[in-house]
Amino acid sequence: MxxxxxxxxxxxxxxxxxxxxxxxxxxxxxxxxxxxxxxxxxxxxxxxxxxxxxxxxxxxxxxxxxxxxxxxxIMDYIHGESGAPHEPVDRNYSLYYVGNVSFKTHPYLRKLAEIMPDRDIYLYGTHPELEEIAKYPNLHYMGIVSDRQIIKSHMGDFGLSWYGESLDSGEGRIGEYMAYNNPHKVSLYLRCNSPVIVWSGAGRAEFINKEKVGITIDSLTTLDDRLKEVDDKEYRLLTDNARKINAKLKSxxxxxxxxxxxxxxxxxx
Known part of the structure; x- marks a missing residue:
């Protein structure tokens, strides 16, 4: 200010x-x-x-x-594109993350790839450490892609909104701040008709739970087990609700x- x-x-x-x-x-x-x-x-x-x-x-x-x-x-996301319908390839749900993909800024991305080796994670954004990313077969760097294109077409079944250094909570300066802040990234994921994964201690978790548009968890160490519990019916409910919020964000x-x-x-x- x-x-x-x-x-x-x-x-x-x-x-x-x-x-x-x-x-x-x-x-x-x-x-x-x-x-x-x-x-x-x-x-x-x-x-x-x-x-x-x-x-x-x-x-x-x-x-x-x-x-x-x-x-x-939640922040509106007024954009001409409409999110394309998305159907998961299989029940082994994949994730995608949009933003700064540097392991130095978000070391949890590396840790997440290590603890979920059989689950694909797609990275869209800046500051990639390509040699480091290449060490993990389940990490896929997709480049710097416009929000317009991501809304039209993206890889990944759940959008990941997590910040800071730890798998367990929003630690570090950025992580602590995100306990109170609503990231624009969440709105982008919902504009893609994607369910969102957020930390249960974040301010945005209340909205995600109320509208049933994603999963809130205490720690990313439990994410793999939680995703295994998501059946077709729950995933369809989450995406249907995300589509409703999408229309509101757009307007x-x-x-x-x-x-x-x-x-x-x-x-x-």
Whole structure:
């Protein structure tokens, strides 16, 4: 959040405006460029905050945020493409991951390949360590592919949203932050009509469970056994629900809903 934000809010209020602030990232979490007190002071200069999820809202409240907060649950993904129907080749469900595929940044990717040698994992993204990836027959680097193309066609039956260093939880600076943040990656997977795999301790887990669009687990060490339990009926339920959320993400449904609630609050206050 830029220096001067609270002064801009003050000027807007002097002119009779109301301010709705949509949080994309929290600087005091992501890159530590602000202290929590500095960031909360600026956020308190607004009238309504649109927060990612209940965990982010709770953290802000505990650190002194006083304004009205509304969860927008998941980031919309407004894009012209529609996710192609996807049918798994067999019950040995495969995974795909989109993002930074470096083992240095996400060492869990290497560990996951080691503990699930018979399950294919497709990697889409930047910073590949090709010589290292080649050591694992079940890891497949697919290149840097546009989101448009991934939505139209991708390899993998479940989208993986996991961050940090450990198979067990969101450890490390990025992993800890993702306990409160809703990654855009989850929305991309759902736009692909794919069920999502997330850490059960993450803020986004509540949405995944409520909408039945994926699997939440405490540790990736249990993922292989959990996937073996997924039968055709459960996989069809997850993909059918993902397809419904896909349509909402494409239309901007979640931001529209949160903004409507914010405006209603302002009109009543």
């Amino acid at each position: 830029k220096i001067g934000f609270d002064r801009i809010c003050k000027k807007a209020h002097q002119r009779g405006a109301k301010i709705i602030c949509l949080i994309h990232d929290l600087s005091s979490f992501r890159n530590k460029s602000l202290t929590p007190d500095e960031e909360i002071k600026r956020l308190n200069a607004t009238d309504v905050l649109l927060t990612h999820n209940h965990m982010m809202r709770q953290w802000l409240s505990e650190h002194g945020c006083k304004v009205k907060m509304i969860d927008y649950e 901007g449904y979640y931001l529209d809903k949160a903004l409507s609630q914010a405006i209603d609050h302002l009109n009543k206050s």
